[in-house]
Amino acid sequence: KLNFYGLEKNGTTIDLAKMNLAVHGLVGDIKKAITYYEDPHNLFNKADFVMANPPFNVDEIDADKVKNDPRLPFGLPGVNKKGKVSNGNYVWISYFYSYLTEQGKAGFVMSSQASSAGKGEAKVREKLIETGNVDIMISIRSNFFYTRTVPCELWFFNKSKPAELKDKVLMIDVRNVFRKVTRKIYDFSPEQLQNILSIIWLYRGENKRFHDLVAYYQTQTIHEAGESKPVVEAYIEKCLKAGELRATYKEFIVSVGDELSLLSKKLQKLIEADYRLMAKAVEKDSSREKQKALRVGEILKNKAIEQLKLVSYFHHQAQWLTERFPEEKLRDVEGLVKLVDKSELKENDWSLTPGRYVGVAPEEIDPDFDFDETMKIIHSELEDLNAQSSELAKRISDNFKKLEI
């Protein structure tokens, strides 16, 4: 059974935290406190797990008040001339570490600056790494927060690491793994989250879970292909030129693996092209009935495309994993992951920034982006807009003439 003990100085946030616990059916005690100076739950060496998202780069912690706090086992990170701790990040980090029991684990969000900061902060970091309990570091790109655009890093401590992983840190850089929710907000899709997690399974030797995930994606690809049948057939029924579409569909329904995904993409292209022909034909003769038929066609097209995309999507997920870890074992992957040991950290000023170790990823090609196709669409849109533009210019000019001033 888990008991939650929370600390927060903001009243509204306390209410939110309590609601969050209640909604998830959890029991917890959230106390109003300023964590820098107080430990009302007396958590020192008591927590099996620590989870936190502390404020970043705070510069108002009174150094005198915290300098003898037992929760700073690695010392003060540095004091500015105003008598404040120059940056609060390592106060938070030290506190989280000190709350852990002998087997405890911690995971928290942290400002990207902290993992490579110099001076006093580097000293604290060195001592922290020397414990051998820094487990995993993950870089997250900007726009994952709803209200701020800052990038961040996830830090994980583990005091019960197996002996062979002691003094090793798994560096993961997923700054180019994301899904766009809106123009300003990004997140991970459930599959992206699983894929990141599966790297950690390999690190922990839970290779079967990795294998099962790949197998799941493969089954799902076939399942989604099956689901595609009725929607694709519905479109073919109404389409303008059935020839090539029908032939490709015949191949599609009997194919497997890579070919299944390729044919799903080919079908998508053919359907898009056919729909464009359909739309062009209606423009010229826009009777109400034909307009209506076009709208039906558009709905059918969208349904078919959406479903076909799922086929290539799940196939792509399986491929993403097997390309990077072909033997279903952890290995260093350029730009994504590297298992680093203490000596390498030392050579790099004890930096814990994943990007520094994993290198730069080879540019990934968006599987859904087709340059020729996109160029064609943009070109035809431009032509329409140009036509409209010259039509409007002519009307404006005519209107001026009519004013006869």
Added chain:
DNA sequence: AGATTGAGTGTAGCTTCATA
């Protein structure tokens, strides 16, 4: 000592949305 940086700030001007 100078350059860089930032869970910075403020505001004009545009878009969106509810209302009459």
Added chain:
DNA sequence: TATGAAGCTACACTCAATCT
């Protein structure tokens, strides 16, 4: 459908601690 308030975005600019 016209109107105005609120919301949002892009831009210009701050300033001092930290970095080199």
